[in-house]
Amino acid sequence: MLACPVCVASLAVAERGDVLRCPAGHAFDRARQGHVTLLPPGHRAPSGDSAEMVADRMAFLAAGHYAGISAALGDAVLEGGGAVPERLLDLGGGTGQHLAAVLDRIPGATGAVLDSSPYAARRAARVHPRAMAVVADTWARLPVRNGVVDRVLVVFAPRNGPEIARVLAPGGRLVVVTPAADHLGEIVAPLGLLRVDPDKAARLAGSLEPHLTPVAHTGRRDVLRLDRAAVGTLVGMGPHARHLSADVREERLRALPEPVEVTVAVDVAVYRRPD
Numbered sequence: 001m002l003a004c005p006v007c008v009a010s011l012a013v014a015e016r017g018d019v020l021r022c023p024a025g026h027a028f029d030r031a032r033q034g035h036v037t038l039l040p041p042g043h044r045a046p047s048g049d050s051a052e053m054v055a056d057r058m059a060f061l062a063a064g065h066y067a068g069i070s071a072a073l074g075d076a077v078l079e080g081g082g083a084v085p086e087r088l089l090d091l092g093g094g095t096g097q098h099l100a101a102v103l104d105r106i107p108g109a110t111g112a113v114l115d116s117s118p119y120a121a122r123r124a125a126r127v128h129p130r131a132m133a134v135v136a137d138t139w140a141r142l143p144v145r146n147g148v149v150d151r152v153l154v155v156f157a158p159r160n161g162p163e164i165a166r167v168l169a170p171g172g173r174l175v176v177v178t179p180a181a182d183h184l185g186e187i188v189a190p191l192g193l194l195r196v197d198p199d200k201a202a203r204l205a206g207s208l209e210p211h212l213t214p215v216a217h218t219g220r221r222d223v224l225r226l227d228r229a230a231v232g233t234l235v236g237m238g239p240h241a242r243h244l245s246a247d248v249r250e251e252r253l254r255a256l257p258e259p260v261e262v263t264v265a266v267d268v269a270v271y272r273r274p275d
Helices: 051-062 067-078 097-104 118-124 161-167 185-191 200-208 228-236 246-254
Strands: 019-021 027-029 087-091 110-115 131-135 149-155 168-179 213-226 260-272
Touching (some): 051 097, 051 118, 051 228, 067 097, 067 168, 067 213, 067 260, 097 149, 110 118, 161 168, 185 228, 185 260, 228 246
Parallel strands (some): 087 149
Antiparallel strands (some): 019 027, 168 260, 213 260
16 A cells, blocks of 8 residues: 655565565665654654644543544445445544544454654554554655555545545545534633634535545534543644643633533545546
8 A cells, every 4th residue: 555755666564574665675664663654855744743642632532432433434434335445544543543443344454544743653553453554744745556545534634635536546435524513512612722614614625526526424423421631631632732721721621510511523524536
């Protein structure tokens, strides 16, 4: 599935098992944590999630709070008939728990998580025996071969339409999960969180439809009952953490009732690459 970021030739595991090498001899060592960095020479990936954000993400997802999102993602990956997908690519996949949940439903499939955060990649490298973690810039050319991916997954992450279309196999599908307007609605105002852009769906379609064809759209709604500590972890794992200081966040969390009901509301859109 992976391609050399220097010459775009296919990568293979070298004899030692901890090096990826292309036919031209470009080699990329796997870190001792298991991930590999595939960036062109001199290229730096955008700043990704911090170690603290990644730790919060691991804790919140491990508690099963977003299991409904993983289930909706897996349903969308498997719907549509045809051959069972064998190669999955999770763009901006962070710690890889959503991909791992999907792989558990497809015993023969393999997957790769691409993320700009090395802290996330270290965790994703150990999330599933059939998944690999790659540090990459998902806004640049992806270190993935042309037309080899059956499903591309994007959960709460940016979408690079032309590159997604390039790496998808003919008839392959993109599954995008985005927050709906009422996502986390009960805590947005009390905690001063970022609000969902009301034009998000239109902007998503505008960025993808020149390259891919929309085929399905569904929603998923769950209501969680969280204590303040879990809410703090939820806030700390996403973009809200960059806009609230720790002191302000703790002060506002103390003012919340306990437990607090929190709505998890997402939209799941499926796009297809034409044959």
